[in-house]
Amino acid sequence: MREYWKNGWGTMTASELIDLEIKLLMEGIFQVYGYDFREYAEASLRRRMTQWLSGSSFATLSEAQSRLLREPALFENLLRGITVNVSEMFRDPSFFKVLRERVIPHLKTYPFVRIWHAGCSTGEEAYSMAILLREEGMQGRYRIYATDIDAEVIRRAQEGIYPLQELQRFTRNYQQAGGKASFADYYTARYNRAIIDPSLRENLVFATHNLAVDADFGEMHLILCRNVMIYFNPSLKEKVLNLLHSSLTPGGFLCLGAKESLNYRQLASCYNEISPRTQVYRRSYGCP
Amino acid sequence: MAAPENRIFKAVVIGVSTGGVMALKQILTALPADFPIPILVVTHITPTADDGLAQLLNSQCSIRVKEADEEELLAPATVYLAPANYHLLVERRGILVLSVDPPVNFARPSVDVLFESAAEAFGHSLIGIILTGAGHDGSRGLLQIRQAGGLVIVQDPADAEMDSMPRKALELLVPDYLVSLAELPALLCRLTHTTHQVNVI
Numbered sequence: 001m002r003e004y005w006k007n008g009w010g011t012m013t014a015s016e017l018i019d020l021e022i023k024l025l026m027e028g029i030f031q032v033y034g035y036d037f038r039e040y041a042e043a044s045l046r047r048r049m050t051q052w053l054s055g056s057s058f059a060t061l062s063e064a065q066s067r068l069l070r071e072p073a074l075f076e077n078l079l080r081g082i083t084v085n086v087s088e089m090f091r092d093p094s095f096f097k098v099l100r101e102r103v104i105p106h107l108k109t110y111p112f113v114r115i116w117h118a119g120c121s122t123g124e125e126a127y128s129m130a131i132l133l134r135e136e137g138m139q140g141r142y143r144i145y146a147t148d149i150d151a152e153v154i155r156r157a158q159e160g161i162y163p164l165q166e167l168q169r170f171t172r173n174y175q176q177a178g179g180k181a182s183f184a185d186y187y188t189a190r191y192n193r194a195i196i197d198p199s200l201r202e203n204l205v206f207a208t209h210n211l212a213v214d215a216d217f218g219e220m221h222l223i224l225c226r227n228v229m230i231y232f233n234p235s236l237k238e239k240v241l242n243l244l245h246s247s248l249t250p251g252g253f254l255c256l257g258a259k260e261s262l263n264y265r266q267l268a269s270c271y272n273e274i275s276p277r278t279q280v281y282r283r284s285y286g287c288p
Numbered sequence: 289m290a291a292p293e294n295r296i297f298k299a300v301v302i303g304v305s306t307g308g309v310m311a312l313k314q315i316l317t318a319l320p321a322d323f324p325i326p327i328l329v330v331t332h333i334t335p336t337a338d339d340g341l342a343q344l345l346n347s348q349c350s351i352r353v354k355e356a357d358e359e360e361l362l363a364p365a366t367v368y369l370a371p372a373n374y375h376l377l378v379e380r381r382g383i384l385v386l387s388v389d390p391p392v393n394f395a396r397p398s399v400d401v402l403f404e405s406a407a408e409a410f411g412h413s414l415i416g417i418i419l420t421g422a423g424h425d426g427s428r429g430l431l432q433i434r435q436a437g438g439l440v441i442v443q444d445p446a447d448a449e450m451d452s453m454p455r456k457a458l459e460l461l462v463p464d465y466l467v468s469l470a471e472l473p474a475l476l477c478r479l480t481h482t483t484h485q486v487n488v489i
């Protein structure tokens with residue numbers, strides 16, 4: 001703040017003002033609704049906030065703030081606009097191939113495994129995992145917990161219904177990921193929608209969970225947190241990583257998105273990437 | 289505002305689509321290894337690509353070329369390419385951010401997304417460049433760079449392999465410089481007070 005005093009009043013640039021408005025609003029939202037966006041990466045948050053604003057009737061965020069803090073429905077609407085829920089089945093096929101070939105063999109050595117998808121969005125990733133485990137003969141020996149901050153995406157994940165036009169890409173991903181069956185076995189097409197085989201939902205639990213404020217899950221063998229932390233600033237990344245770490249059993253696996261890494265993280269020394277650029281990290285046994 | 293040659297720039301952003309590989313090669317091979325500021329590039333490459341293009345360019349250029357990593361701090365004399373399937377943004381402190389937000393203008397990475405964030409991060413200390421390409425990605429972002437006081441350069445449509453992106457940009461603004469690819473490296477060196485390296489390839 002200091003520098004601005006030097007220059008006198010009113011010398012913030014338009015974009016600095018917007019950042020300030022975002023900060024103030026996020027503080028308010030945290031106190032009123034408990035949603036904590038205070039440590040999200042500025043640039044991408046700002047982009048989505050300004051997008052939401054331009055589609056609203058408000059001229060500035062300050063103007064919107066008064067109603068956002070009083071009207072839950074309006075806040076819900078903002079929430080829709082600022083969370084990014086884009087997902088795919090078998091997103092980054094080569095990653096799922098690594099899971100199949102290098103991680104599942106380890107999991108098979110346990111009588112029962114627990115898997116956590118942190119930031120599961122509309123469920124594509126969790127269903128992909130269920131398919132993978134079934135094809136690798138682990139049926140009945142696992143439980144998948146799939147969580148997200150956003151109750152609406154959790155509701156849609158539970159439904160397991162996706163637009164049919166996306167299935168072409170899902171199918172291609174599945175094949176590239178080394179799928180052993182025909183992807184069509186896993187859904188029923190009805191009109192323009194694909195309904196996921198409900199039996200894939202056995203042992204798959206969807207729930208809301210906020211990585212920024214909620215407690216850990218405990219004793220997971222495999223955790224996927226892909227394309228979630230890229231939206232966080234470094235201090236929130238550290239915090240969330242600690243949460244994931246304390247939920248992961250020694251020798252367990254932590255998987256990040258294609259362009260994420262543990263490079264700058266304090267916990268980096270507790271993990272070894274199973275091979276470069278796989279974004280699959282194994283927790284070493286020695287780490288507390 | 290001071291004459292362009294007397295201004296201090298902190299970063300260059302480039303948006304390019306169809307014809308991008310050749311265009312980037314021509315420009316980047318002609319820049320010196322000690323080019324004083326970072327260059328951020330969005331090119332619409334195929335979604336399945338790995339960092340092959342960055343490696344290829346790096347092997348042919350004296351300036352360092354790499355794929356942008358999440359949370360990376362911008363360094364001088366380095367070219368950062370947006371990775372396939374991610375938007376590239378930059379924060380005010382010069383830190384790179386990636387996102388999987390939906391495609392913009394059917395593109396991810398999108399030039400508009402990079403330009404908009406760079407305009408906000410660097411204001412008048414930014415050089416924005418639109419090169420050859422189909423579609424109209426980048427024109428809105430270039431306008432935002434202009435509005436934030438940055439310097440804008442557009443490739444002459446007559447010189448472009450695909451003239452649609454430059455044309456769309458020209459519909460929105462009159463650039464500070466309208467240049468051919470061949471003229472661009474020398475211009476960038478002049479604007480950043482660097483000695484221009486003659487392209488010997």
Ligand SMILES: C[S@@+](CC[C@H](N)C(=O)[O-])C[C@H]1O[C@@H](n2cnc3c(N)ncnc32)[C@H](O)[C@@H]1O
Nearest residue numbers: 085087119121148149150210211212226227228
């Ligand atoms: C881009 S999606 C990633 C979906 C999936 N993991 C993938 O890679 O395809 C990011 C998800 O993270 C969720 N998210 C954002 N902040 C969160 C938080 N604090 N706690 C839990 N989930 C969060 C969003 O709601 C969104 O569904």
